[in-house]
Amino acid sequence: MDENEQQLLKRLKNDDEVAFKVLFNDFYSKLYYFVLEFIPLKDTAENIVQDTLVTLWNKRNELKDDSNLTSYLFTVAKNNTLKSLRDKKYSRKLFSNTMDVGELDLNVETLSTVDTSACAFMDIEQIIQETLASLPPQCRKVFELSRFQEMKNREIAEELNISIKTVEKHISKGIKTFKVALKDYLPLVAYLFVL
Amino acid sequence: MLFHGLFIIYMENFEDILKLVTGNLSREEKKKVIAGIHDKKGNKEIFKKVKISWAFLSSTRKLSNYEIENAYLKTHYKISGKKRKLNTTLEIVFKYAAIIVFLISLTTIYYTNKQQFICNDTQTELSYVSFITENGQRSKVVLPDSSIVWLNSGTTLSYPSNFSEQNRKVNLNGQAFFQVYHKENNPFLVQANGLIVKVLGTKFDVDAYPEKDKIVVVLESGKVELAHNGFESFNYTMKPGEKATYSVANNALTVNDTDAAIYSSWKDGKLIFRNESMRNVVEKLRRWYNINIEVADEEVFSSIFSGTIQNESYEEIFRYIEIVCDVKCKLIHNYEEEAKPEIIISKK
DSSP states (O other): OOHHHHHHHHHHHTTOHHHHHHHHHHHHHHHHHHHHHHSOOHHHHHHHHHHHHHHHHHTGGGSOTTOOHHHHHHHHHHHHHHHHHHSHHHHHHHHHHTOOHHHHHHHHHHHHHOOOSGGGGTTHHHHHHHHHHHSOHHHHHHHHHHHHSOOOHHHHHHHHTOOHHHHHHHHHHHHHHHHHHHHHHOTTHHHHSOO | OHHHHHHHHHHHHHHHHHHHHTTOSOHHHHHHHHHHHHHOHHHHHHHHHHHHHHHHHHTTOOOOHHHHHHHHHHHHIIIIITOEEOOTTSOOOOSOHHHHHHHHOOOOOEEOSSSOEEEEEOSSSSOEEEEEEOTTOOEEEEOTTSOEEEEOTTEEEEEETTOBTTBEEEEEEEEEEEEEOOOTTOOEEEEETTEEEEESSEEEEEEEOTTSSEEEEEEEESOEEEEESSOTTOEEEEOTTEEEEEETTTTEEEEEEOOHHHHHGGGGTOEEEEEEEHHHHHHHHHHHHTOEEEEOOGGGGGOEEEEEESSOOHHHHHHHHHHHHTEEEEEEOOOSSSOOOEEEEEEO
16 A cells, blocks of 8 residues: 555544545545546535545544555445435436436446455556556547546547547547556456456 | 457447447437347446446546635535534533523413413513413414514423514524524524524524423524524534534534425424434324323334324324334323323334
8 A cells, every 4th residue: 555645544543634634635536536427416426525535534543554545435435326326316316417217227236336445446546647648649639538528529529620430439449458458457357347 | 269259249339338438429329328238238248347447537537626625625514513512611601691580480371272371470670471382282473573483382482571673582492483584783592491593584493392402403494503602612504404403411513404394394283204213203292292102112112104294183193103113002092181192102
C-alpha cells in the first residue's frame, strides 16, 4: 500500500480532520464518477459518495493499519449504490429521466458482480495512465474526449474533423488496448474483460 | 483461430454494447440493444465487462476543486451538524425565570365544552392562559396573533397574558402542530422542556410529551431555529422536510430527512403509521383513543406496523392489527364511571 496513504490512515485514526480532508479530495472524484455510471443522477450520486465518506470517518477506528482504502471506499460506495438502485423511490426518479427497467436491472446485476476487493485495485491508476500514453495520438485524443469530456461520438467527429465511423473505431481500439494492458497486470482482469 | 472466429461473432454486439455503455445511443436504439442483451446470454456477459471497465475508467475523471470543496462542506455538515453533543460541563442558566414559576403553579381547570379547557393561573405576577386537551381529544386554537395551533391528545399549550404580536412565546407539553405567521422582528417562540423552537414564519410539528425523553420537531415548510435555554452555544436552523430529535437526557440533537406530512397528519384527524415499531404504535393509540393498552408479551413490541387511521373505531383498528401483526387483541369494555376500555395484546 502507498506509504503516503498509510500515513494518512494512521492520522485519520487519530481523529485528524486534515487527514480526512486530504483523503476526501483524493477519493471524491473517483467514487463520484464510478457511482454516476450506475446511477446517472448527479444529486443522488453526490449523496451516495458523501455518505460513503461519512462512513469512513465514523468507522475510522475499525480500519486496520494496513487496510486498502480504495477497496474499502469502493466497497461501501458499491453497497450504498446498490441499496439506492433497489429502492423504489430512486428507481421511479431514474425512469422519468433516462433509464428504463431493462437498463436498471442490468446496472444492478453488473454492479453486484463488481469485485471491490483489495487485489482488484492494485496499481490500476498507473496502468491506465501508461496505457493512455501508449495509444497512437489520434486514438488517445478520441478516447480522452469520449471518456473525460463526455462528448458524444458525433461531437468528437465534428471537433476533430473526422468521420463518426473513425471515432468509433478509435474508441473500440482504445478499450481493446486497455483490455490487453490490464490483462497482463491484474490477476482478476480475466474476470473484467471478454476473451 | 478459434479465438479469432469467436471474436468476429462478438464484434457486432460488442460495438453496439460499447456505444450503449459510453452513452452514444438514442433512446430507441438503447431499448433495442438492451432487449438484445437480455435475449442472448453471451451479450450480457459482454455488457457487464464493458460496463465495469468503463466505470473504472470513468473514475479517473476529475471534478473541479470548487465542486469538491462544496461536497466537502456538505459532508462535514453531515458528520458534525447532525449529532450535536452539547457541552455538558456548561452551567445551566435558566433564561426565563417566569417559566419555572409557571410550571410549579398550575391550578384551576374549567370545562367549557368537550374539546377545550381554559385555565387561569393567578398565583404569579404574570398570569398564564392555557389550553388543555385530554387523551382522546384534539383541538384547534387560534392565538391572539392569529397563529393557529392544533393540539393533539393529552397536550397543554400555554402563553403569558402579555402575549401579543410583539411578544410571541408559548409553552408546550404534549404535541402540537403550528401554523405561524411570519412577523419580521417578532419571532414566535415555542418552549418545550428546555428546548426553544424559534419560528420564522412556517408550519411545523412539535412532539414534546413530558414523560418521553425525546422532543421531536418536524418542519413542514418555512424555517425554524432551535435553541436551548440552558446552552448558549446550541443553535440549529432547520430546513423543510427535516426532523430534529432532541434527547433531553443526553442533550444531543439528531437530524434526519423525513416525510413531514406523516407527522402532522393527526391534525386532519388521520393517524399515519409507516413502519412504526409496535411500542410507538401502542403509545400513540393509547392517546388517540384514550384507552388502556396492555402488552402481555415482550415479543409483540418487535412487530412493525404500517397503516392509516381515519374514522375507524378502536375495535376495528385492533382487529386489523391482529391480522397484520399476527397477535391477539383482547378487548375489555369497562362500563364503570371513570374506567377506560382496555385492550390486551398478546402473541398468537
